[in-house]
Structures are given as structure tokens and as C-alpha cells.
Amino acid sequence: MKNNYVNFLVGLFVLFGIGALVFMSITIGGASVSNSGNYTLVAKFENSSGLKEGAFVEMSGVRVGLIQSINYDPKAYESVVKISLDNAITVPDDSIASIRTSGIIGDRFVKISTGGSEVNMADGEEFIETESSISIEELISKYMFSQDK
Structure with a gap:
């Protein structure tokens, strides 16, 4: 009888541990089961080098989407680039989407600089103005190989 009780407690502990691992992996990964609370905006860039799916989107220094x-x-x-934002986040239609780097050699993310319009973007709309990522290598090569005579 006591052996069955111990086996039950161990099994319960293992199930709880597996549930905790699944919950943590979904939370840390930023995955969601449904897309019901989000809407999508589109940004077109000449160069999106270094930007990855799942990277964060920032407005006013706060992470608001992926x-x-x-x-x-x-x-x-x-x-x-398709950006997923929470329905509670509103983006004026004259906002600017730009690709930035977190830190000196950090990951790339999209920063949304809000505009002053009172009309907000709706699901599926496209940013009018975007700023592509800046390549440090291109800047250095332009500086190194430019010759002022």
C-alpha cells in the first residue's frame, strides 16, 4: 500500500515537472496558441540584413510585438516584413518602421517611431516610410576606400 502511494507521488511530481517545462518553453519562446489577440502590419525594407523571424518590435522603448x-x-x-502586434497597441498611420541593433553587436529588431496622425493603422496595412538596417561593414568600406584629393 505504501509503495503505491510513493509511486503515485513520484508520478505526480514528474507530471508537474513536465507541465512546468512545457509552460516555460512556450512562455520563453514567445509562442501563442492562437493569433486572436494580434493584428499584422507590413513593412518593406531595401535591406533587412540581420533581422530574424521572432525578433522583437519596440515602440517608445517597450517591446510590443514580434x-x-x-x-x-x-x-x-x-x-x-510582417509584424505582429497586440490589439491593444495602436500605431498612427504616419509612423516610421526602422531596423535597429540592440547594443553594439546585438540582435536586430524593428523600432516603430510613432507619428502624429489621429488615424491608426489597421490589420494588414503597410508602413509608408521605413528605414533599412545600417551595415557597419559598408560604412567602414566607404570610409576606407574614399579618397579626397
């Missing part, structure tokens, strides 16, 4: 997908548009020769 990069849903990054695709290439062969007709416009641009990268198309």
Missing part, C-alpha cells in the same frame, strides 16, 4: 515573417518581393526587390 516579427512574424520575412520574405523577398522579387518585383520590388525589397524584403517584406
